[in-house]
Amino acid sequence: MNSGSDSGPAVDDASNVLLVAPGVGDTADQLCGRLLAAADPVPEHVILVTVTGSPPATFASWRDRLDPTPSFSTLAVDCLSRSAASERAQSDGTAPVEYVDSTTPVRELGERLSAHLSEAEETAVCFDSITAFQTCMDRETTFEFLHVLGSRIRDSGATGYYYIDRTVHDEETLTLYAALFDAVVETGTEQDEFG
Amino acid sequence: MSNAAFDALSTSDVVLVCVADDDLRQSVTTALRTEWPVRTAHDSETALTSLDDAVSVVVVDLSEERFVQTLWREDANGVSFERAALIEGPPPDLDHAGYVSKPVSAPALRETVDRLQRRAEYDRLLGQYYSLANRYADTASDPQQDPDDLARLKERLFTLRKRLDTVADSLDDVDAFDVALGSDGEDTFDDFSTDE
Numbered sequence: 001m002n003s004g005s006d007s008g009p010a011v012d013d014a015s016n017v018l019l020v021a022p023g024v025g026d027t028a029d030q031l032c033g034r035l036l037a038a039a040d041p042v043p044e045h046v047i048l049v050t051v052t053g054s055p056p057a058t059f060a061s062w063r064d065r066l067d068p069t070p071s072f073s074t075l076a077v078d079c080l081s082r083s084a085a086s087e088r089a090q091s092d093g094t095a096p097v098e099y100v101d102s103t104t105p106v107r108e109l110g111e112r113l114s115a116h117l118s119e120a121e122e123t124a125v126c127f128d129s130i131t132a133f134q135t136c137m138d139r140e141t142t143f144e145f146l147h148v149l150g151s152r153i154r155d156s157g158a159t160g161y162y163y164i165d166r167t168v169h170d171e172e173t174l175t176l177y178a179a180l181f182d183a184v185v186e187t188g189t190e191q192d193e194f195g
Numbered sequence: 196m197s198n199a200a201f202d203a204l205s206t207s208d209v210v211l212v213c214v215a216d217d218d219l220r221q222s223v224t225t226a227l228r229t230e231w232p233v234r235t236a237h238d239s240e241t242a243l244t245s246l247d248d249a250v251s252v253v254v255v256d257l258s259e260e261r262f263v264q265t266l267w268r269e270d271a272n273g274v275s276f277e278r279a280a281l282i283e284g285p286p287p288d289l290d291h292a293g294y295v296s297k298p299v300s301a302p303a304l305r306e307t308v309d310r311l312q313r314r315a316e317y318d319r320l321l322g323q324y325y326s327l328a329n330r331y332a333d334t335a336s337d338p339q340q341d342p343d344d345l346a347r348l349k350e351r352l353f354t355l356r357k358r359l360d361t362v363a364d365s366l367d368d369v370d371a372f373d374v375a376l377g378s379d380g381e382d383t384f385d386d387f388s389t390d391e
Contacts, residue, residue: 110372143328144321144375151363151371172332179328179352 012040014182015154018130019163020174021187028163031187032126033062035161042066043124043159047116048074049109051132070124074098075113077105106137110149117156125153129163130177139173146180206232207319208312209249213242213266214256214281219299223254223281226301227308239265246272251315252308254279275318277311279304313365318374320359327352 011017017035021028036043043066063069077100100109117123127149134142146162153160164177166186178184209232214220220235227233234250236242239261246253255262257280269275279293286294293307331348334340363371 104376107372107376110376111368114368140325141376143325145372147321147324147359148363148371148375151360152368154360155364170336172329172336175332175335176328179324179331179356 011035011183011185014159016150016160016162016181016183018178018181018184019161019187020166020184021163022166027187028129028165029126030062031185032161032163033065035185036070036124037062037066039124039159041122042068043070044121045123046070046072047113047123047125048072048128049113049125050074050076050128051078051136073116075100075109075116077109106145110145110152113149114152117152117158123156123158125158125160127160127162129165131163131165131168139176143177143180146177150180207249208232208251208315209234210252210254210308211236211242211245211250211276212254213237213239213259213262214254215259215261216256219256219281219297222301223299223304226299226304227254230305231308231312242266243272246274246276248274250274250276251319252277252279252311254281254304254308256281258283277315279307279311310366310370313362314370314374317359317362317366317371320355320362321375324352324355324359327355 019028019031019035021031036046063072074097076097098112100112113125117125130142130146133145137145150160162181164174166174210227212220212223212227212233212235214223214235215237217237220237224233224235231252232249234245236245242253242262243265253266253276255266255278257263257267265271267278267280269278277293279295281295281297281299283297285296293311295304295307327348331345331352334345334348366374
């Protein structure tokens with residue numbers, strides 16, 4: 001894709017990084033884990049934002065690879081049904097899941113995430129995913145929402161990693177979103193560009 | 196009036212003051228015109244005539260029913276704008292509404308309008324950035340792209356992005372998300388006019 005960015009140093013300085021993977025979930029998740037492990041310094045806290053309403057099962061798979069192990073939290077919003085979560089699913093107990101129940105879940109998500117960011121620790125945000133988000137809102141609103149999110153993340157000194165599924169969107173859409181980010185990392189191509 | 200002179204500069208931060216009472220309209224105008232170009236209207240008809248793309252903020256005296264119907268909304272004449280209301284009594288408990296209580300304090304009014312101007316600017320720039328990013332993406336995906344064209348677009352994107360980021364940084368979370376997400380039906384400004 002036409003990003004003109006590469007991994008490595010560009011990622012180190014980036015506040016907001018686009019992760020382009022063939023399919024979100026496992027692959028993108030693994031990529032995020034690897035980037036976090038390579039980050040300098042390793043974040044003290046990781047916030048996973050999931051748009052599908054359920055935290056990914058693989059979350060814990062790379063958590064222990066990070067040294068020292070950060071604390072984790074999850075913000076989950078189901079913008080499709082806009083329903084209040086009737087029960088709060090327990091993760092493995094060490095990663096609290098906060099469900100965003102609201103009539104305006106996206107707005108609430110944005111404000112809650114910003115509130116989490118103002119805590120003074122090295123924070124990374126994994127946004128799962130732009131692809132899922134676009135099923136809830138049109139492209140322009142998604143784009144604009146991501147800009148606000150990116151500005152909050154940048155202002156707080158955190159780093160954001162945003163998944164997007166290469167197999168769902170056309171080249172133009174990927175290039176469009178890339179305009180919002182400081183660096184783009186792709187995986188699942190013939191040559192894995194990272195590492 | 197020197198509105199025409201201001202308009203000739205292709206500005207888009209005009210404040211439209213819709214107040215029927217002459218004295219109040221005068222003092223509001225005086226408070227604002229050191230900062231922004233101001234147009235005034237004493238009735239709805241005049242207000243709608245003056246409402247064009249150059250207007251970013253509309254100040255409405257909410258005690259005047261004539262204005263509430265036509266102007267206490269987010270757009271009119273196909274123009275979208277931010278709203279400030281002059282009201283009797285204390286502002287309702289809506290942190291991010293643009294309410295100013297009478298008697299109107301000039302600094303309070305300016306501060307409110309300033310915030311609304313920044314919202315309007317962010318809205319404008321976000322739209323522009325989205326359009327430009329689309330053009331860039333289209334050009335970049337075009338097998339017969341002109342490299343100079345692409346380079347120019349990239350440059351423009353870079354410049355616009357810096358302005359966009361600066362304005363975004365100047366807004367608090369509620370305003371910033373509000374602008375990006377738009378009004379989705381939870382706007383309670385309309386409730387206010389029924390005197391809740």
